[in-house]
Amino acid sequence: METLIIHLLNSLLYASVLFLIAGGLSLIYGVMRIVNLAHGNIYAVGAYTTAWAVGRIEGGAPTIALYAILPIGAVAAAALGAVLEPTLLRPLYKRPEEYQLLITFGLLLVLEDVMRFIWGAYPLSASALFEGMGSFSIGESIYPAYNLAVIIVGGMAAAALWAFVYRTKFGVILRATSQNMRMASALGVNVNQVYVQAFTLGCFMAGLGGAIIVPQQGAVLGMGVDALILAFVVVVIGGLGSLEGALLGALMVGVVREFGITFFPEIELAVLYLMAAIVLLIRPAGLLGRA
Amino acid sequence: MTMVTVLSRRLLLSAAVILALLVILPSALDPYQTILLSYGLIFAIAALGFNLLLGYTGLLSFGHSAYFGMGAYAVAFIVKYLKITSMEVFLIGGILASAAVAALFGFLCVRYTRIFFGILTLALSQVLWSLAFKFFWVTGGTDGLRVPTPSLLGMQMAPGQDKMTFLAHRYYYYVLIIFLAGLAVMWVIVHSPFGKALQAIRDNETRAEFVGVQVRKYRFVAFLISGAYTGLAGALWVPLNGLTTPEILHWTFSGKIVFFTVLGGFQTFVGPIIGAVVYNYLETYAVGHTVYWQLVLGIVLVVLVLALPAGIVGTAKRLGLRLRRAA
Numbered sequence: 001m002e003t004l005i006i007h008l009l010n011s012l013l014y015a016s017v018l019f020l021i022a023g024g025l026s027l028i029y030g031v032m033r034i035v036n037l038a039h040g041n042i043y044a045v046g047a048y049t050t051a052w053a054v055g056r057i058e059g060g061a062p063t064i065a066l067y068a069i070l071p072i073g074a075v076a077a078a079a080l081g082a083v084l085e086p087t088l089l090r091p092l093y094k095r096p097e098e099y100q101l102l103i104t105f106g107l108l109l110v111l112e113d114v115m116r117f118i119w120g121a122y123p124l125s126a127s128a129l130f131e132g133m134g135s136f137s138i139g140e141s142i143y144p145a146y147n148l149a150v151i152i153v154g155g156m157a158a159a160a161l162w163a164f165v166y167r168t169k170f171g172v173i174l175r176a177t178s179q180n181m182r183m184a185s186a187l188g189v190n191v192n193q194v195y196v197q198a199f200t201l202g203c204f205m206a207g208l209g210g211a212i213i214v215p216q217q218g219a220v221l222g223m224g225v226d227a228l229i230l231a232f233v234v235v236v237i238g239g240l241g242s243l244e245g246a247l248l249g250a251l252m253v254g255v256v257r258e259f260g261i262t263f264f265p266e267i268e269l270a271v272l273y274l275m276a277a278i279v280l281l282i283r284p285a286g287l288l289g290r291a
Numbered sequence: 292m293t294m295v296t297v298l299s300r301r302l303l304l305s306a307a308v309i310l311a312l313l314v315i316l317p318s319a320l321d322p323y324q325t326i327l328l329s330y331g332l333i334f335a336i337a338a339l340g341f342n343l344l345l346g347y348t349g350l351l352s353f354g355h356s357a358y359f360g361m362g363a364y365a366v367a368f369i370v371k372y373l374k375i376t377s378m379e380v381f382l383i384g385g386i387l388a389s390a391a392v393a394a395l396f397g398f399l400c401v402r403y404t405r406i407f408f409g410i411l412t413l414a415l416s417q418v419l420w421s422l423a424f425k426f427f428w429v430t431g432g433t434d435g436l437r438v439p440t441p442s443l444l445g446m447q448m449a450p451g452q453d454k455m456t457f458l459a460h461r462y463y464y465y466v467l468i469i470f471l472a473g474l475a476v477m478w479v480i481v482h483s484p485f486g487k488a489l490q491a492i493r494d495n496e497t498r499a500e501f502v503g504v505q506v507r508k509y510r511f512v513a514f515l516i517s518g519a520y521t522g523l524a525g526a527l528w529v530p531l532n533g534l535t536t537p538e539i540l541h542w543t544f545s546g547k548i549v550f551f552t553v554l555g556g557f558q559t560f561v562g563p564i565i566g567a568v569v570y571n572y573l574e575t576y577a578v579g580h581t582v583y584w585q586l587v588l589g590i591v592l593v594v595l596v597l598a599l600p601a602g603i604v605g606t607a608k609r610l611g612l613r614l615r616r617a618a
Contacts, residue, residue, distance in 0.1 A: 103593055107593065110585070110586055111589075113583045113585040113586035121582075267421075269417070269424070273421065
């Protein structure tokens with residue numbers, strides 16, 4: 001029973017971070033019809049920025065300041081997104097989508113090395129935050145409290161995003177643009193502005209995912225590319241462009257990963273990719289996607 | 292004399308010059324340069340196959356690492372389990388294995404087009420990568436599998452012969468001949484009624500279906516040929532590299548195949564070949580000169596997409612036309 005609870009908590013931990021990454025990817029696709037191959041690197045930028053900031057003030061500052069600085073990764077990722085969309089992506093909307101995939105692939109290569117340049121080839125960690133929260137006991141086992149905090153942040157982010165998209169005026173405009181860009185434009189929506197906002201929001205989510213997981217896992221080169229593929233699996237299962245789908249997909253992938261690592265480690269990744277392939281074959285639009 | 296015959300005569304002439312250069316080069320260059328060129332030609336075979344899908348059928352695969360890697364791993368398995376080191380067996384094994392995988396993946400993938408096709412090919416190629424990565428007792432995991440220098444047409448490398456010299460001479464010519472044969476076959480394919488049908492599918496699927504083209508079947512065959520070509524390239528690549536690792540099955544390698552095809556220009560027949568050779572030099576020198584080689588390649592790709600979407604060959608053609616018009 002205890003082990004089951006721990007497995008479930010770990011699944012939720014994976015799912016929280018995956019939802020933040022994949023939700024951003026899906027939001028961007030839903031509104032702009034762009035699959036951003038550099039999205040995983042945006043997540044890595046979030047992780048690196050937070051780890052770097054924590055490392056800078058660690059030792060001198062009180063622990064509470066360390067927690068206060070944690071969201072800086074999300075802010076950095078959002079700022080990056082706000083710069084990238086108008087400069088690199090906007091010129092390509094009228095071109096075939098092959099070019100959009102390619103430019104984000106180029107961006108992936110560039111960001112990978114920019115991170116290597118700024119933060120070096122060695123991993124960064126922000127484990128002070130992880131250790132600072134201590135742990136609690138489940139039966140006879142102990143479990144880090146920070147993991148629980150990540151799950152809570154993930155859940156709150158999902159709720160906030162839902163409220164944002166379905167309960168605000170901006171959300172209405174976002175959904176309208178996503179459904180019919182031309183019609184929205186004809187009705188006076190500034191589509192360029194919506195695009196940059198959606199892209200920034202998507203990057204913010206990815207950056208937040210990186211920022212909250214970095215105290216637990218550290219930041220290493222290549223983390224973005226790995227995360228991107230998992231996020232792909234999530235959005236394919238749930239449905240590209242659907243936030244509910246991203247949530248469902250993240251939960252499924254989180255559970256399969258956690259139990260896969262424990263019970264069938266050799267084929268854990270293969271099972272995930274096969275799940276995505278099977279969903280694509282049966283329901284190409286994903287479990288909760290619009291056809 | 293019409294414009295067309297002038298053009299084709301010029302084309303034949305330049306092809307003859309390039310061919311002569313390719314034949315003479317090993318005696319003029321040092322072995323390292325020749326081996327580098329061999330890599331370029333091998334990637335060009337993969338690019339030719341890949342472009343049958345992208346340029347002629349209009350399908351962007353982000354999973355061609357699967358077929359390249361399958362070709363390479365098939366060779367490594369032939370060495371490991373059958374103890375055979377004949378290059379001809381390698382080639383047949385590589386082509387058959389990659390064609391089998393392409394048949395399976397293609398059967399699933401050709402139901403989709405555009406972005407879903409890209410993601411499905413990517414996801415399926417990652418299945419192979421993760422298997423190669425995890426089943427280390429079969430595939431050697433990240434250490435990969437070694438492949439010794441093979442015999443060519445039954446002839447072993449002479450004992451005491453330098454491996455470099457062997458690769459830079461005999462193996463280079465072996466690669467060159469297969470490249471030329473592959474080029475000729477692909478030229479016939481894209482100019483055949485089948486090739487025309489693929490282009491019709493690319494330009495307008497509905498109309499192609501209307502005039503009686505069996506769209507899905509044609510896409511499947513194109514997928515199969517494309518995979519087999521890429522597998523052939525993988526089989527040729529592995530003795531040159533001496534080692535196969537899961538890296539060549541990873542989706543970022545598929546990205547490279549897309550990269551060099553676009554670099555050369557996917558709307559032309561020769562574009563992908565030029566792109567593959569140029570990309571190979573570009574990557575080798577970037578890796579040799581800086582740890583930030585991905586940055587260099589990434590910037591090249593971004594500039595390419597923004598400023599020169601027609602690629603090297605497409606841009607050169609356009610410039611040539613403009614010059615001729617001005618003259």
